[in-house]
Amino acid sequence: MSSAPYRRIIRRETHSPRTTAVIIVVILLILGLAYAGTEIILAMLTRPALLLAPTDAGTSLAKLPTLQPVAGVIAAGVVLAILGLILIVLALTPGRLAKHEMVWDDRAVVVDNGVIAAAIANRICEQTGLSRDQVTVSVTHRTVQADLRPGGRLTLDEAAIRSVMDTELAGYQLTPKVSTRVRVDKRERVS
Incomplete structure (x- = not known):
């Protein structure tokens, strides 16, 4: 564009x-x-x-x-x-406002960071089977960070989750480009 x-x-x-x-x-x-x-x-x-x-x-x-x-x-x-x-x-x-430009055909599309965070969180939930309250995603101007709290004895592969995030973000073609980070809380939760 x-x-x-x-x-x-x-x-x-x-x-x-x-x-x-x-x-x-x-x-x-x-x-x-x-x-x-x-x-x-x-x-x-x-x-x-x-x-x-x-x-x-x-x-x-x-x-x-x-x-x-x-x-x-x-x-x-x-x-x-x-x-x-x-x-x-x-x-x-x-x-800077909390927004990114997204490439979509020949149109000018501006997406709020909260929308991007919600979409990434939903994709992570679909791929990992975690509930939505166990996944927190934050989007800044240059980074997308996912914080996962699986609880119990469930282990998650950070590289696989980062790959899911990268694939989803590649489809958005955000400008400026963002890097991804994943943090998995390894503590067990007592309910």
Whole structure:
């Protein structure tokens, strides 16, 4: 599926927008600027400041490098740097939704990871004879992991189960490709 409209649609459906982060930053900026504007207007009208007069704020900023304890100033700087780094990472990295693209003829198909997990779990149950509550499958962006709790003295071949998972996933032709993992709980259950 190489057509541009399908690519755009699939990208929009599998990646989350950064709208929430942008809205939070914009609201904080608006509140900060509104406060600064209010303080400036109060200072121009020779009224008392709400919290800190602009001249006092300027003086405090000028004295910041010489304040004691230095550790407090450094800690505040580190916190601000971490917040800045988080905002940069949010701005540059794409957010991912819990969905995968599936190849199906010439159509754009987006499948939720929960649907993939349920289908894989059902296939494992069919092949192993385990009940549905003994099989838990989780799907992430790059891996599909099956956790099996057979209980009793039943032994399961992890390689055979992985083969079942790989065969099922090959039929889906997911993009991006996923790897499979199997974990079998070998503890016996007492009912």
